[in-house]
Amino acid sequence: MINKNFVDFSILLLLKDKKEYLFSFFIFTFIVFLASSILFISDSIKHDLFIALDKQHQIIVKNTKSGRYTPLSEEHIDSILQISGVDNVKGKVDGYYYFAQDRRYFHIVVDESLDEHSMIISSEIKSILAKFKYTTQFNFLTQDGITSLDIKKVIKSNIISNDVILVNEDIARKILNMDEDEYSYLDVLVPNNSEIDFISLKIVDLYPDIKVKTKNDLKSDYEYVFYYKGGIFMILYIVSMISFFILLKNQISSVFGEKKREIAIFRSIGFAIKDIIFLKFIQNSVVALCSYFLGVFLAYIFVFIFGAPLLKNIFLGHDASHIIFTPIVDVKTLFVMFIFTVIPFLASILLPAWKIAVEDMSEVIK
Amino acid sequence: MxxxxxxxxxxxxxxxxxxxxxxxxxxxxxxxxxxxxxxxxxxxxxxxxxxxxxxxxxxxxxxxxxxxxxxxxxxxxxxxxxxxxxxxxxxxxxxxxxxxxxxxxxxxxxxxxxxxxxxxxxxxxxxxxxxxxxxxxxxxxxxxxxxxxxxxxxxxxxxxNIPLSVPVFCCSTVFKLDNLPFELNTSGLLIIYYLLFVVILISSYYKKSIISFFANILFLFTSYYAVTYFFGTYIYELPNHKCPFCMLQKEYFYVGYFIWFSLFLGVFFGISPYIIESITLKKYTYLHKYCILFTTIFVALSTYFVVSYYLKNGVLL
Amino acid sequence: MRSKILIRNLYKIYNEKKENEFFALKNINLNIKCGEIVIIKGISGSGKSTLLSLIGALSKPSSGDILVNEQNIAKLPDIFSSQYRNEEVGFIFQSFNLVDGLSVYDNVKAPLVLSNINQDELKKKINLALEVANIAHKSQQMVSNLSGGEKQRCAIARALVNSPSLILADEPTANLDKNNSLIFVDILKKFKQLNKTVVVATHDTIFDNLAFVDTYVNIEDGAII
CATH class of the missing domain: 1.20.120 (Four Helix Bundle (Hemerythrin (Met), subunit A))
Structure with a gap:
């Protein structure tokens, strides 16, 4: 059983030699910090994506012609409504406006609550417009001339809303140059979830050109891209982590080496080999745990309070400076982090600890 | 990949x-x-x-x-x-x-x-x-x-080799009604289950390692089927939900971990005395009491869900 | 508890069966009775320290038996030899071997942390040992700030804290001045009163012709003469 006196004494010795452990403490904190920052960012992005996904209807229908997306018409809506099991079909207008001055695409999304003269933009877009002196309104260049809209409100940029401009439906058609009876995609409402797959097959039967995505398809797609990229990232991270651990191991070995005489003294007064190994294990567990909590804490501040400068660009590219991350901390992520960092750390001290513990102790008598 | x-x-x-x-x-x-x-x-x-x-x-x-x-x-x-x-x-x-x-x-x-x-x-x-x-x-x-x-x-x-495009089967199709081995029915399974429990208790109490060894191995398999096909349905409170894994989820208060771990621990302490004795050629009966403890926890836990369902609803599934 | 050491045909050979083979101890036979004080005399390199480290299970002999309380410690696995060192033996080393950076109190505590005793008992044992070694007044001082004599008294307190029946001292006066050496001789007398078995390896003449010493053993080139 674990003996309290022994644990206390190990920690007493650790505090005595805290300088020697400082290096491994900082290196390890850095490892934890980096890994948890990355996981925090990806968790947060994932969270925002899925929240957005949840608001969508079960089936999304898009039209294609020679492999490219083309608008849908009222006729499509009518015939899909005929399929039994479909409750409602809504035509949606949505598309991209090319802002040539900054060579950027703006995502035009419809918001019915807006009037014909105003729009809502994201904070990222606000800063782009501000560069060109559009602070209160913006002029869209359309086929029929200039459409000018007032900025009514600015919303936060997250992964979904970063390049979004919300406008009235009529204005959206104008900007995107779409006719009255044209729709970018259709939202199909199916009350019974178990019929979704069947109905989407029916729609494809009606129009072979049409692309149908169910909510689950989308979710799987997202997850797939996400996890796949995350996994590759993890591999790269492991490679760099291994080099860190080699550094750590050398450091620990040299710290242990300096303590040869001290270990021999403990052995002479009755510490067994297993006690010495356990002592080193306790000390390094304390170091690892402190580093772990500090690293996670720093990562939280870095990602959710400072918005993860530098790292953000690696994840999201250059036009992401205004994206904020929704603070999401999942217990499971912390558990993964713990396994991923603390276990290799402790594994790397087993061998040095044993080596120092079995050293010849006859030198104490000289 | x-x-x-x-x-x-x-x-x-x-x-x-x-x-x-x-x-x-x-x-x-x-x-x-x-x-x-x-x-x-x-x-x-x-x-x-x-x-x-x-x-x-x-x-x-x-x-x-x-x-x-x-x-x-x-x-x-x-x-x-x-x-x-x-x-x-x-x-x-x-x-x-x-x-x-x-x-x-x-x-x-x-x-x-x-x-x-x-x-x-x-x-x-x-x-x-x-x-x-x-x-x-x-x-x-x-x-x-x-x-x-x-x-x-x-x-x-x-x-x-986890397939990402071909759909796999979920528990509703994997564990069909007639999947019990040796053409056992549920009541037969339960009789064997409780019978083995008694045998384990007695053999552990009298420290008969070899009996305990075989009884526990049989009990492991019987329990797997009993939990999946009978006790599980009372945990989920659904007569057709036969699954050994769903009970590990949060919806069921992670009770699956307690159930499976108490079973594994009980079986472990039940079979290890015999294995250790055959390696060291010496009596080693120290673990039997833990076998009794964990097996009893396991049986009590699984039975509890049936009893509480019966008390709440007055009928069995 | 009374202790007794019986050594039979003890050899310690370094670099066995190699060119630079070296016999540190040759055919040592020794019988030490309970409560005896034994002084092992010899010049440095004569093998007296090696003998002491074998009795204290710090190293293992090449052949022969060492029976302490009728138990052969020559081939004990590490767990048992460590337990033996912890409970049966108190060491007093020439260079004191205290842990720098810890207080006197914590140094004396070290042998006790292996056994799971409660805090009160722990304190009682440490304070008793500090009293006996006459260092209680410095208990909170760092050992690095102590004088040679005080360091040794701290080491003695640590050796006594688990109330061992056997005390092994290796050149205890080599790093002390005349005055402190005499104090150590007094402490030796105290050990005699406490009925401890004591083995001292030394070449210091201060231990010559002491009335309370039971046996003098002279060792030369690894053999008793």
Whole structure:
């Protein structure tokens, strides 16, 4: 059983030699910090994506012609409504406006609550417009001339809303140059979830050109891209982590080496080999745990309070400076982090600890 | 390459590689000891071999603790994967997604059993002053090492072969009504279940290791079927939900962990006395009381759900 | 508890069966009775320290038996030899071997942390040992700030804290001035009263012709003469 006196004494010795452990403490904190920052960012992005996904209807229908997306018409809506099991079909207008001055695409999304003269933009877009002196309104260049809209409100940029401009439906058609009876995609409402797959097959039967995505398809797609990229990232991270651990191991070995005489003294007064190994294990567990909590804490501040400068660009590219991350901390992520960092750390001290513990102790008598 | 499918899998494989590396280092020491061990010798070399013993011990203790954590992590990751694998609603679908899954799961449980037995023999070895079982325990270690390598390969094959496009079956189709072995019906199964429980209690109480050994092995399989096909339905309160994994989820207050772990612990303490006795050739009855304890917890827990359902609703499912 | 050491045909050979083979101890036979004070005399390099480290299970002999309380410690596995060192033996080393950076109190505590005793008992044992060694007034001082004599008294307190029946002292006066050496001789007398078995390895003439010493053993080139 674990003996309290022994644990206390190990920690007493650790505090005595805290300088020697400082290096491994900082290196390890850095490892934890980096890994948890990355996981925090990806968790947060994932969270925002899925929240957005949840608001969508079960089936999304898009039209294609020679492999490219083309608008849908009222006729499509009518015939899909005929399929039994479909409750409602809504035509949606949505598309991209090319802002040539900054060579950027703006995502035009419809918001019915807006009037014909105003729009809502994201904070990222606000800063782009501000560069060109559009602070209160913006002029869209359309086929029929200039459409000018007032900025009514600015919303936060997250992964979904970063390049979004919300406008009235009529204005959206104008900007995107779409006719009255044209729709970018259709939202199909199916009350019974178990019929979704069947109905989407029916729609494809009606129009072979049409692309149908169910909510689950989308979710799987997202997850797939996400996890796949995350996994590759993890591999790269492991490679760099291994080099860190080699550094750590050398450091620990040299710290242990300096303590040869001290270990021999403990052995002479009755510490067994297993006690010495356990002592080193306790000390390094304390170091690892402190580093772990500090690293996670720093990562939280870095990602959710400072918005993860530098790292953000690696994840999201250059036009992401205004994206904020929704603070999401999942217990499971912390558990993964713990396994991923603390276990290799402790594994790397087993061998040095044993080596120092079995050293010849006859030198104490000289 | 579904290896990269989930961070968890990458982390899992990474830690397994580390453990394998550690075991490899100790296997090197083990082979040396097996080859040169001579307790009567007073050479420096013999004393160095004795010291290697402690390295192997440390690594095994570490491995076992990590393996237990990893086992829980593995089951959790399977749950997570069920979101990605089409058709899977819980871990059942993911485990059954290819032919390696079920073997791997059995293997993992078996490995934990073996490692624990190793630790007990090691304890007996260290309590004596002449290392009486050192050869036996190191042969067992080498066996464990080979199995760990096989386990690792299974893990790789398993994760690489998880299908992402072809739908897998979920628990509703895997565990159909007529899936009981030997054409047993539910009442027959329950009779055997409680009968074996009584046999285990008696044999453990009178410390009959060999009876306890066989009764526990039978009990392990009976319990698997009894929990999946009978007790589980009362946990879910759905007559057709027959699944050993869903009860591990949050919706059921993680009760599955208690159920399965009490079963495994009970069975472990029930079969290990006989195995240890056949290795050390000495009576070892110290563990029987734990067998009684955990098996009773397991049976009480599973019975509780049936009784409480009956009391609440006045009928059985 | 009364202790008794019986040594039979003891050899310690370094670099066995190699060119630079060296016999540190040759065929040592020794019988030390309970409560005896034994002084092992010899010049440095004569093998007296090696003998002491074998009796204290700090190293293992090349052949021969060392029976302490009828138990052969020559081939004990590490766990048992450590337990033996912890519970049966108190060491007093020439260079004191205290842990720098810890207080006197914590140094004396070190042998006790292995046994799971409660805090009160722990304190009682430490304070008693500090009293006996006459260093209680410095208990909170760092050992690095102590004088040679005080360091040794701290080492003595640590040796006594687990109330061992056997005290082994290796050149205890080599790093002390005349005055402190005489104090140590007094402490030796105290050990005699406490009925401890004591083995001292030394070449210091201060231990010559002491009335309370039971046996003098002279050692030269690894053999008793």
């Amino acid at each position: 579904s290896l990269f499918l989930l961070n968890d899998i990458v982390v899992f494989i990474f830690i397994e590689v580390i453990l394998l590396l550690l075991l490899f280092i100790s296997e090197f020491s083990v082979l040396k000891v097996l080859k040169y061990w001579d307790f009567s010798a007073t050479t420096t070399f013999q004393y160095a071999l004795e010291k290697r013993n402690y390295l192997v011990n440390t690594i095994i203790y570490f491995t076992v603790s990590v393996k237990i954590v990893l086992f829980i992590f593995f089951v959790k990751s399977l749950d997570e994967l069920s979101l990605l694998v089409p058709g899977a609603m819980c871990a059942t679908g993911v485990i059954g997604a290819n032919s390696y899954g079920n073997i791997l799961l059995l293997f993992k449980i078996f490995m934990l059993f073996l490692l624990s037995i190793w630790i007990i023999i090691n304890k007996l070895d260290l309590e004596s002053k002449v290392f009486p079982y050192i050869k036996e325990k190191y042969y067992l270690f080498s066996f464990i090492f080979v199995l760990t390598c096989i386990e690792f390969c299974l893990e790789l094959f398993y994760f690489m």
